[in-house]
Amino acid sequence: MEECDIAIVGGGGAGLTAAIYAARARRITLVFEGRMTGGQIATTDVVENYPGFPEGINGFDLAHAMLVQAERFGARVIYEGVTKLARNSDGTFLVASDGTEARARAVIVTAGADYDKLGVPGEAELTGRGVSWCATCDAAFFKDQDVAVVGGGDAALDEGLFLTRYARTVTLIHRRDSLRASRILQERARANAKFRFRFNSVVERIIGDDTVTAVALRDTTNGEASQLAVSGLFIFIGQTPNNPLLRGLVPLDPGGHALVDLQMRTGVPGLFVAGDLRTQAARQLVAACGDGATAAIAAEHYLSE
Amino acid sequence: MADSVRELTDGMFESDVVKSDLPVLVDFWAPWCGPCRMVAPIVGELSEEYAGKLNFFKMNTDENPQVPTKFGIRSIPTLMIFKGGELKGTIVGFRPKSDLKKRIEEAIA
Numbered sequence: 443m444e445e446c447d448i449a450i451v452g453g454g455g456a457g458l459t460a461a462i463y464a465a466r467a468r469r470i471t472l473v474f475e476g477r478m479t480g481g482q483i484a485t486t487d488v489v490e491n492y493p494g495f496p497e498g499i500n501g502f503d504l505a506h507a508m509l510v511q512a513e514r515f516g517a518r519v520i521y522e523g524v525t526k527l528a529r530n531s532d533g534t535f536l537v538a539s540d541g542t543e544a545r546a547r548a549v550i551v552t553a554g555a556d557y558d559k560l561g562v563p564g565e566a567e568l569t570g571r572g573v574s575w576c577a578t579c580d581a582a583f584f585k586d587q588d589v590a591v592v593g594g595g596d597a598a599l600d601e602g603l604f605l606t607r608y609a610r611t612v613t614l615i616h617r618r619d620s621l622r623a624s625r626i627l628q629e630r631a632r633a634n635a636k637f638r639f640r641f642n643s644v645v646e647r648i649i650g651d652d653t654v655t656a657v658a659l660r661d662t663t664n665g666e667a668s669q670l671a672v673s674g675l676f677i678f679i680g681q682t683p684n685n686p687l688l689r690g691l692v693p694l695d696p697g698g699h700a701l702v703d704l705q706m707r708t709g710v711p712g713l714f715v716a717g718d719l720r721t722q723a724a725r726q727l728v729a730a731c732g733d734g735a736t737a738a739i740a741a742e743h744y745l746s747e
Numbered sequence: 748m749a750d751s752v753r754e755l756t757d758g759m760f761e762s763d764v765v766k767s768d769l770p771v772l773v774d775f776w777a778p779w780c781g782p783c784r785m786v787a788p789i790v791g792e793l794s795e796e797y798a799g800k801l802n803f804f805k806m807n808t809d810e811n812p813q814v815p816t817k818f819g820i821r822s823i824p825t826l827m828i829f830k831g832g833e834l835k836g837t838i839v840g841f842r843p844k845s846d847l848k849k850r851i852e853e854a855i856a
Binding site: 476477478479484485500501502503506521522523540541569570571572574576578579580582583584652653654674 | 777779780781782784785789808809815819820821822823825837839840841842843844845
């Protein structure tokens with residue numbers, strides 16, 4: 443059994459910032475991360491809106507710097523996903539992963555959110571074979587090929603624009619007739635000769651034997667079916683909060699995000715939720731990092747009481 | 748013992764993977780791939796733990812187009828495990844070390 447002051451569940455921007463603050467306050471700090479430290483930011487090509495980097499910074503490099511910074515102050519990262527979070531009768535918490543059990547005096551959950559799947563035939567079978575959730579990881583495999591992006595938000599346009607560096611054409615498939623992405627991204631996409639738009643369209647099936655060869659579309663206005671020949675499909679249709687650990691433990695809003703106060707406190711003393719997993723999050727890296735700092739300071743107050 | 752992950756090229760694939768006596772793990776990566784940089788040290792650790800049981804290679808997909816194309820690799824990092832010249836397991840994307848060990852055990856069993 444590991445003993446720690448503060449356990450942090452999730453090693454994205456919120457979690458790593460919380461770890462920097464907690465460890466720097468000389469608290470024994472454990473960070474559990476089952477996948478990649480950095481979370482969503484780790485696979486972002488250029489972060490343009492994080493203050494202090496006027497030319498933008500590569501997401502992986504920024505995430506890695508946060509990790510090094512947290513470790514420098516003594517935080518320890520355990521590369522295992524947390525499978526169980528429970529409150530002990532003495533007010534401490536049990537945090538358990540496949541290989542580790544820890545008792546923590548306070549817990550900050552920063553498990554974030556995951557990109558949604560389409561839930562259509564072909565998606566699971568062709569993942570890694572043309573179906574992707576990471577343009578910066580996979581774009582280079584689509585040099586001079588036709589690809590499509592699904593979604594209408596910032597992520598869809600951001601990743602679509604990155605794809606234009608390699609692909610011959612990038613077709614954005616969106617179920618509505620307008621985009622909710624920020625203006626600056628919309629302007630860039632419209633100005634890019636490789637970028638095409640397919641509005642009022644939904645993907646019904648992903649087609650391909652070994653790798654993706656086409657997507658079957660349906661027009662939502664007239665019900666007409668069509669096919670679009672592409673060798674890659676990148677899916678950015680929204681996110682679902684990673685809340686299974688919190689269910690039954692803290693109240694959630696209708697979208698599944700944890701209800702917290704301005705200090706990231708849940709109703710459970712010593713349990714904090716920060717970043718994209720909390721209610722009304724701005725879903726921006728800098729806001730997640732701010733949340734992480736706020737939660738760590740609140741946890742420090744809690745432990746000092 | 749030191750990390751023993753060797754460079755693999757298209758030209759070496761037949762002799763060092765297909766005809767290898769030991770099972771082989773190949774880490775497909777590229778310099779521009781952030782997640783690949785997270786996987787590499789874990790593969791390095793595994794190469795020590797599985798020394799004598801499994802040969803470890805890394806293949807730069809920018810410099811070696813043939814093998815990645817042959818296996819339809821469209822996403823990296825991808826790890827592939829070969830035994831007796833046949834593909835026994837494919838792992839796409841970053842996975843924690845415990846997952847990788849499970850998949851390796853299954854593939855070389």
